[in-house]
Amino acid sequence: MRLFIRLLAAAGIAAAIALPARAAVLYSEPMATPSSSWFGIASETGNQVLASSFTVTGSGTVSATGAEWIGLPWLDWPQPPTFTIQILDSVTGTGNVLASRTATATATDTGLDNSEGWDVFSYAASFAAIELQAGTEYYFSVASDYGLWLWGDGTGSGLYYGSPSSGWEGFLEDAPRAFTLLGDGAETTTVAEPPAAALFGLMLIGAGLRRRMRRNPAV
Numbered sequence: 001m002r003l004f005i006r007l008l009a010a011a012g013i014a015a016a017i018a019l020p021a022r023a024a025v026l027y028s029e030p031m032a033t034p035s036s037s038w039f040g041i042a043s044e045t046g047n048q049v050l051a052s053s054f055t056v057t058g059s060g061t062v063s064a065t066g067a068e069w070i071g072l073p074w075l076d077w078p079q080p081p082t083f084t085i086q087i088l089d090s091v092t093g094t095g096n097v098l099a100s101r102t103a104t105a106t107a108t109d110t111g112l113d114n115s116e117g118w119d120v121f122s123y124a125a126s127f128a129a130i131e132l133q134a135g136t137e138y139y140f141s142v143a144s145d146y147g148l149w150l151w152g153d154g155t156g157s158g159l160y161y162g163s164p165s166s167g168w169e170g171f172l173e174d175a176p177r178a179f180t181l182l183g184d185g186a187e188t189t190t191v192a193e194p195p196a197a198a199l200f201g202l203m204l205i206g207a208g209l210r211r212r213m214r215r216n217p218a219v
Helices: 002-018 192-216
Strands: 024-029 049-055 061-073 083-090 096-103 104-111 119-133 135-143 150-151 159-163 167-172 179-186
Touching: 024 049, 061 096, 061 135, 096 119, 104 150, 135 150
Parallel strands: none
Antiparallel strands: 024 179, 049 135, 049 159, 061 119, 061 150, 061 179, 083 096, 083 135, 104 119, 159 167
């Protein structure tokens, strides 16, 4: 009985420590509802590249460690093997890239189609941390490293475009692109997941029973 309680308490501690913290949503630009005009705009390394403006709310420094976005390959071609993700703080002239990451993304069919009937996908990728300052305007860019690929429509405004040969050519009168930036916020409060809370409870129960056994060896 005593050995069981010791193991129960140890398992609760180990499991509670091992559970990873969930990434916070630093910014999210929702996908526009697909319609007869919903098509997507090409964003491809070496050709036209798009960037959507965003500002992380709150205060202090945040770390972006992943992203999710919406898009589709041209004519239902195979998925791009990798994407180039960039964070810029300027899209004037040659622009100013703060960080650039090459990422392999997981593609999931959303069950939706664009105006041409092509399958629309959601993408997710993690990458080495990029430090950002909350309250500062930045520009998020994602582009296919191989093959023509279309970045799905978001809502609102704030889309820019450019190319390696001509630089950033300015504001594009279209909706921003759909994406979510993930990471660790400076003032993010982490709430324990139910399994972690349950394991922590077991740990306390085990510790309480051990104290009771010391007072009453007959238990």
